[in-house]
Amino acid sequence: MADGAQPASVVIVGAGQGGYQTAASLRELGYQGRITLISAEDVLPYERPPLSKAYLKGEAHEDQLCLRPATYYVRQSIDLVGATVTGIDPAARTVRLSDGSGYDYGHLVLATGATPRTLGVPGAGLRGVHTLRTAEDAATLRASLDGARHAVVVGAGFIGLEFAAVARESGCEVTVVEAQSRPLARVASEYTAEHFTRLHRSAGTRLLFGQGVAALHGDRRGNVAAVELADGSRLPADLVLTGVGVTPRTALAAAAGLPVSGGIIVDSALLTGDPHISAIGDCAAFPQVHSGNLLRLESVQNAVGHARLVAERLTGTARTYRELPWFWSNQLSTTLHIAGLDEEHDAEVVVGDDPDAFSVLLFRGERLLAVESVNRPADHMAARLLLDSGVKVSPGDVTAPGFTLQGHLASRRGGAGGRTISRSETMGARVT
Numbered sequence: 001m002a003d004g005a006q007p008a009s010v011v012i013v014g015a016g017q018g019g020y021q022t023a024a025s026l027r028e029l030g031y032q033g034r035i036t037l038i039s040a041e042d043v044l045p046y047e048r049p050p051l052s053k054a055y056l057k058g059e060a061h062e063d064q065l066c067l068r069p070a071t072y073y074v075r076q077s078i079d080l081v082g083a084t085v086t087g088i089d090p091a092a093r094t095v096r097l098s099d100g101s102g103y104d105y106g107h108l109v110l111a112t113g114a115t116p117r118t119l120g121v122p123g124a125g126l127r128g129v130h131t132l133r134t135a136e137d138a139a140t141l142r143a144s145l146d147g148a149r150h151a152v153v154v155g156a157g158f159i160g161l162e163f164a165a166v167a168r169e170s171g172c173e174v175t176v177v178e179a180q181s182r183p184l185a186r187v188a189s190e191y192t193a194e195h196f197t198r199l200h201r202s203a204g205t206r207l208l209f210g211q212g213v214a215a216l217h218g219d220r221r222g223n224v225a226a227v228e229l230a231d232g233s234r235l236p237a238d239l240v241l242t243g244v245g246v247t248p249r250t251a252l253a254a255a256a257g258l259p260v261s262g263g264i265i266v267d268s269a270l271l272t273g274d275p276h277i278s279a280i281g282d283c284a285a286f287p288q289v290h291s292g293n294l295l296r297l298e299s300v301q302n303a304v305g306h307a308r309l310v311a312e313r314l315t316g317t318a319r320t321y322r323e324l325p326w327f328w329s330n331q332l333s334t335t336l337h338i339a340g341l342d343e344e345h346d347a348e349v350v351v352g353d354d355p356d357a358f359s360v361l362l363f364r365g366e367r368l369l370a371v372e373s374v375n376r377p378a379d380h381m382a383a384r385l386l387l388d389s390g391v392k393v394s395p396g397d398v399t400a401p402g403f404t405l406q407g408h409l410a411s412r413r414g415g416a417g418g419r420t421i422s423r424s425e426t427m428g429a430r431v432t
Ligand SMILES: Cc1cc2nc3c(=O)[nH]c(=O)nc-3n(C[C@H](O)[C@H](O)[C@H](O)COP(=O)(O)OP(=O)(O)OC[C@H]3O[C@@H](n4cnc5c(N)ncnc54)[C@H](O)[C@@H]3O)c2cc1C
Pocket: 013, 014, 015, 016, 017, 018, 019, 038, 039, 040, 041, 047, 048, 049, 050, 051, 052, 083, 084, 085, 086, 111, 112, 113, 114, 132, 133, 134, 159, 249, 252, 280, 281, 282, 283, 297, 298, 299, 300, 301, 303, 326, 327, 328, 329, 330
């Protein structure tokens, strides 16, 4: 808070992971003022990760997605409002809603998330072409998967590959089309990407890299029937999932005159240019701890961490956001955890001699940037502690005999198991 006093009311736009957590943390911290949590989605706040995993497989019911039951919001005096916020008046400190109503705020939190990008090609609007962001999207997709025979996934990021895994397990023929030369290009090292390429191929999924989509073709009833690639070839398809990234929802903020560039720009306390408005989660671009460069992350940890910081600030404890980012993904038999951020690594060191369970440590010079752990959850936990605590680990430490992340953390003694590999080496053979 600009003046140090608690605001009399907090209005939160967006009741996703970040919006829900802001409300919950405010109450946990003893905030007594009015909390209004406004959701454009007509369901209780829910978590998105199962949408491309357990829920899509039919292993989780809608109710299990909910972060809390309806009674929680009543008990906590959190006013859950189902409407879209259509405008902000920062001078009057009010928001306008789609139903014509309005709310005054002492503090406003923008937790508007992101929207999936769509393919800008002919046929992108055909029936059977999906994106996956909401519970509604997932329900539609799950129903379509039932009768589908040929699924084409455009984009080999987390969402595309998680969907491909479930579609393949459900008996569909699956082809993944990716414009880059490898999967997970934005989020994981070449070594880890190679592992996931092998994993999906061994499950019978076709992966095509360096391929763009030129058009989608439909049948007479307007259902998608084929995907035409940039080289002119065609893939049969009765279901297409587009997983080509998201665009942060910044329109409200921009219209209110707040600075926006690749996200709603906030400072290290997650305040926008207006001291009465914060922005958090997928929609917020915040300064990265080491470089100060603006960063926008899409993860549960980031949305929850942002929400907690804002709740603390609003209840009187100001701090700088410096939490370690971490991520996870489940695909087929494999869990990938990533701790830290790969800010242009120049060396990768692989730990572990099981081809299906290893960790890749990414270094820039002597600094450990991030650790990718495949089926090694204990490594992931140790990596988070290591990166968080500032305990030094160098490529030399890791290549010493007997090295383990856990051992290094506990005693700072070196150990075995890894060897440094150059970036160029990682495209081809695996290192064990
Ligand atoms: C299928 C899927 C799988 C994922 N898997 C993982 C995973 O395994 N691990 C992981 O860490 N992360 C995962 N994520 C990412 C993670 O779910 C997001 O990073 C997280 O939900 C971001 O939270 P948020 O609150 O910023 O945005 P969201 O959860 O997207 O919530 C934003 C909410 O704001 C609402 N809204 C927007 N504008 C308005 C408005 N004007 N008025 C009212 N409401 C508005 C939206 O409707 C939405 O409900 C996954 C995401 C998806 C889609």
